[in-house]
Amino acid sequence: MTTDLSHFRFVAKALPNQGARPRELARTMPAHPLSYMELPYDPEYTLYNLRLTPEKLDTATDDEMYWAVRTNVIFRHTGELPIEISGSDSEALLNKVFTRSVSKVKPGRCSYQFACYHDGGMITDGVLLRLSQDRFWMAQADGDLFSWYKAHAEGLDVKIHDPNVWVSQIQGPRSLDLLAAVLDGPMPDPFRYFDCAEVSIAGQTCWISRSGFTNELGWEVYMLPDTDIPAIGDKIMEAGAAFGILLTGTPVFRARRIEAGLLNAGSDFGAETTPFEAGLGGFVEFDDRDFVGRKALEAADKSCRTWGMRVTGGVAQLGRVMTIDGEEVGRVCSSGYSPYQGCGVCIVRMDVPAQGSGTKVEVLCADGSTQSGELCTLPMYDADRLIPRGKLVDVPTNPIAAE
Structure with missing residues (x-):
């Protein structure tokens, strides 16, 4: 047997501040605009969607990060890449690219989606937000969907571009309580699992969605260019102090998303994996659409x-x-x-x-x-995914906190 090196990642360390402005990394690298929060904690970064994302922080041990997301609330700046697809034919393009119908997704709702090659191999996945009838964001995992959209958009009235939107996740059983504390107005009504809504935090317009990469109760915030993004982040951290919020890196997701069966593009599936082999066959809909990869998937072995x-x-x-x-x-x-x-x-x-x-x-x-x-x-555990839907309160005892 040999050790597999295909998923090893290189990391980059932030240089000591040495008197520089604390937000310099966000101004000089493809880093999250809130990365200044991470700089005091000896961060190590890796590239994800050609963006820097914190692979390691010394805010807590891996176990402490795990227990924080299971029992309390965490704040994590991610490398998910929202690409905007808009125009009168945007739904038609997405129905052609994705294996799951987009027509069923109403404005103000999200949908888990992935794209396949013509041979049925998977490209990458993500969460699709339908902002309005003819405007979508696909917040994708690592990989290239932008070129795939462009390749299949010929003759369609559609605009495809990077809106320069950045994503952070607030996850854990107290996450919705924190959301209520940071919003300038009331909670969106409804705000069900996989809903999305435009809101104001610290006087800044942003979007939020009831989603995340932990299978815990949680929400994500999509921060827009030409707004005061640090005002949003600082408001979340200031209000979160009363909740014991923890700023985290990648380890907060690792074990929890594995337990939840949330697959990681590039390691858990890839170009040689069909959705059926990956256990995602339920997200392939053989309806009246002629989506890319349909013929190959119809003929494929359906076994997981x-x-x-x-x-x-x-x-x-x-x-x-x-x-x-x-x-x-x-x-x-x-x-x-x-x-x-x-x-x-x-x-x-x-x-x-x-x-x-x-x-x-x-x-x-x-x-x-x-x-x-x-x-x-x-x-x-939580086979019916009741925890992220808010239908099951399951907060285990944290032995670290009891010590």
Whole structure:
């Protein structure tokens, strides 16, 4: 067996301030306009959508970040890239590009979407916001959809551009209480799971959505150019102080999104993976649209090969490190440690569909040891995703806070 290096990331460290203005990074690099908040915490950045996103902060340990999002509230500046698609044919273009109908999405609503190549392989995914009848933002994960839109827009009345919008996530069981505290006016009504709305925070217009990458209660804020973005961020942090808000980096998402079965583009699926293999077949709609990749997906094997896995006594290495009776049987796509479950957690893709939930394997771990792993369904708990919908209050005991 060999260690897979395909998903290793390079990181860049912010230079010591040395008297420079604290917001200099945001002015000189493709960094989030609120990155000045991160600079005091020895940040390490990686590129995501050609934007710098904090891979590491010393505000807390990985476990403390995990418990913060499960029991309280966190603030995370992300690298999601909203691309705007507008014009009278915008819906027609998106119905051609995405595997799931956009016509069903009403203004003020969001929709999980992904695009495929002609052979059925996946490009990337994200959250589509329908701002009005003929105006959309697709807040995408890492990857290139801009060129894909342009390639399929010939002859259509549509404008495709980067609106220079930046996204932050506020997640955790107290996140909606914090939202009510920072809004200049009342809460949007309704503001259901996957709703979006234009609001004002600190006198600045912005958009918010009931979504996030944790499967906890949460919302995202979309900050517009030509507004005072630091005023929005500072207001959230100031009001959040009363809630014990924690500024976080990537580790806050890692184990929690794995437990939730939220896949990461580029590691959990890619150009060689069909939506069915990734367990996302439910988001492929064979309706009356002729979307890109439809013929290939109609002919494709509909079996799922993507599962969760719990590892006793270690955190799995990435790559083809799973064996049964000494034979490699699949790939560990993502891995981390769940303080809540007390074990390593993974998203894996098996070589054959028959090896599903309940399959037991041997796994090479990051410390060099070999441990036992068992495949499971995703999500690993909250199977009906009631927590992010606000229909289940499930705040576990945080042993760190009790110490």
